[in-house]
Amino acid sequence: MADRDRQYVESLARGLSILESLSRSQKPLGNGDLAKMTGLAASTISRLTHTLTVLGYIRLNRAYRGYELTPKNLTLGYPVLAEMRLLEQARPHLERLSHATGETTALAVRDKLHIIFVAVIEGENLVAVRLATGGRLRIPVSAAGAALVAALPEDERRMLLARVRADMTRNGQDAKSFLDTVAACRRDGAAVVRNKWRTGIGGISVPVLHNGEYAALTIPVATGSVSEETMRTTLADALKEVAGILGPVLPPPEAP
């Protein structure tokens, strides 16, 4: 695109990129860190963090000598949670399922090339990673990602797959395994991913369509404790049952 988008407000985008950087960091970040991550000048970062601090979105964590996000950021997600009918209907089922299996259950939606956890019901069985509402994963490393791709109508699915492949290629990754997972999900109705994101972590996921919106029911597991067999049978069946209560069977039946 030769011409700059005249309607795009760069300063706003820069401020939000700081919030995003903080949202992906495990610890508070100093202005120098943020300058490195965003490529912006230190004085620009200083002004932006100052503004975000005055507005209440970040605060300085003195112990770590860096900025962290404040609870005020939760308010930006409130209507998403409060107005999501699917979440309302799915939550009791996810809670029952978590209780019955001992596993963590979650609902995820797609955001471009990532999935975002909308709700996470923690189970007794520990997964060696901190999961919470708002957490996100790249589509190719997550069962929910594969399920969400598999559920799409043909045109959309092809386009999204092309973008995912391009992204993976750009990062020097082989897309074959992911494509196989998507194909398997289309055949079996559930996606299984093991040790893709991290060793020891996997997931089983089933897509659901509700009011024209796609989402994925998913169970992240510790692969050291839960066998692939269990994922493909017990857990998959349980998820499919819930999905069937919430919406039409996905992916739509199709010749192999």
Add this chain to the structure above:
Amino acid sequence: MADRDRQYVESLARGLSILESLSRSQKPLGNGDLAKMTGLAASTISRLTHTLTVLGYIRLNRAYRGYELTPKNLTLGYPVLAEMRLLEQARPHLERLSHATGETTALAVRDKLHIIFVAVIEGENLVAVRLATGGRLRIPVSAAGAALVAALPEDERRMLLARVRADMTRNGQDAKSFLDTVAACRRDGAAVVRNKWRTGIGGISVPVLHNGEYAALTIPVATGSVSEETMRTTLADALKEVAGILGPVLPPPEAP
């Protein structure tokens, strides 16, 4: 302040004010609505909403012909939820309590003159309002607000009370009832508010201090179903028990 804050980035603040307006609206908002609410020119709003749309924070809801927040906003709250030790420890207790009482339980923190719900565990008993993580209430109408004020050390409490009173006075409200609630909380260890925010809605709340951070355990109730007596005895005692597990007894004992 005579001199403008040279380090404050107005464009960023304007964009965020749009996200905030949407976070407080029950339905999608058009650019005209947003222009009225923020006082900015329509063309400015159009550019800002365009930018937020490109970045993925809002989308146009065609059915309602207005913008709404996307799940991407949840990611900004993720580290708050993932890193909050108090939430981690409180959640199982809140869940047990919700199950035992049938009521909704929640954890709230303060954000200037508001409280923000960090976690909401829905119970069987319905409260005629949609509660969710990220929801917020003004301090004077919420039990959690009174509890959070009551728990503060003297200096901080006086300063915050002065600000709350000034705000209430500016809005033509009488602060006496709120001050009484705070005083009662300091005496009893729990704050009870009924029908202040809305008729039919009330709350019982107990403050907790954890790692130098104040929070409030709270149970919102339907005042038509739950008596003040039950709130002050059964529910208050249950909350105090949980608070005692999580941190020191609050408010600190003090001569009346």
Add this chain to the structure above:
DNA sequence: CCTTCTTTTCCGCAGAGCGAAACCACTTTC
């Protein structure tokens, strides 16, 4: 079709926001 309302784009302009450099504050090293 016309009218009305809403939104987007255009465009002149000034000041907002930029980044390099200077300055500041604190810590570490010698």
Add this chain to the structure above:
DNA sequence: GAAAGTGGTTTCGCTCTGCGGAAAAGAAGG
């Protein structure tokens, strides 16, 4: 103690970004 290192803030000259009024375009309703 002085000097160097580290991280952050403020200044300041400058330009181009973002502004808002006006015009154009789009959408909805009759």
